[in-house]
Amino acid sequence: xxxETSAGIVLxxxxxxxxxxxxxxxxxxxxxxxxxxxxxxESTQQTAVRETKEExxxxxxxxxxxxxxxxEYNFQYQGELxxxxxxxxxxxxKTNEVIISHEHLNYTWMDYNTAxxxxxxxxxxxxxxxxxxxxxxxx
Numbered sequence: 830x831x832x833e834t835s836a837g838i839v840l841x842x843x844x845x846x847x848x849x850x851x852x853x854x855x856x857x858x859x860x861x862x863x864x865x866x867x868x869x870x871e872s873t874q875q876t877a878v879r880e881t882k883e884e885x886x887x888x889x890x891x892x893x894x895x896x897x898x899x900x901e902y903n904f905q906y907q908g909e910l911x912x913x914x915x916x917x918x919x920x921x922x923k924t925n926e927v928i929i930s931h932e933h934l935n936y937t938w939m940d941y942n943t944a945x946x947x948x949x950x951x952x953x954x955x956x957x958x959x960x961x962x963x964x965x966x967x968x
Contacts, residue, residue: 830903830909830910830911830912831906831909831910831911831912832911832912832914833866833911833912833913833914834866834867834873834913834914834915834916835864835865835866835867835876835913835914835915835916836864836865836867836873836874836876836877836880836915836916836917836918837862837863837864837865837877837880837915837916837917837918838862838863838864838877838880838881838890838917838918838919838920839862839896839917839918839919839920839956839957839960840862840863840881840885840887840890840920840921840922841919841920841921841922841960841964842921842922842923842924842925842938843921844938847940848940848941848961848964849938849939849940850938850939850940850941850944850957850960851863851885851927851936851937851938852936852937852939852944852947852948853884853885853929853933853935853936854933854934854935854936854937855932855933855934856932856933856934858949859949859950860937860947860948860949861948861949861950861953862917862953862956863877863880863881863884863885864877864880864915864917865879865880865883865884873897873916873918874892874918877916877917877918877920878890881920883930883932884929884930884932884933885927885928885929885930885936886924886926886927886928887922887924887927888924889922889923889924890920890921890922891920891921891922892918892919892920893918893919893920893921893963893964893967895963896917896918896919896959896960896963897916897917897918898916898917898955898956898959898960899914899915899916899917900914900915900917900952900953900955900956901913901914901915902952917956917960919960919963919964925938941957941961944957945957945958
């Protein structure tokens with residue numbers, strides 16, 4: 830079995846009084862957060878920042894302390910089983926415009942309830958809910 834570690838960000842911005850979350854449309858059809866594989870020598874936060882820049886063009890990221898959510902899942906890649914661990918951080922941006930990379934089909938900014946409906950995987954919904962709860966407690 831192949832072991833992989835990735836890092837990503839539940840990225841949000843303020844629009845009026847609402848938190849708007851960024852979801853990316855992946856070629857396999859699902860909607861999820863920014864994330865990507867760690868490169869040698871990177872910390873998980875460095876990976877998350879690099880992937881955010883590569884996949885969205887967004888560079889103004891302010892991390893929230895005390896948010897580090899890990900998920901794990903298995904999938905098949907070229908006939909091999911891959912065990913993937915992904916850590917998600919929570920971060921705010923002031924940037925509205927997304928410059929989407931070749932890795933994705935589309936993007937959208939959505940409020941929490943709409944993002945919950947759009948997000949494909951249950952583990953991502955759990956991460957989004959935890960992010961929303963932290964934001965509700967701190968704002």
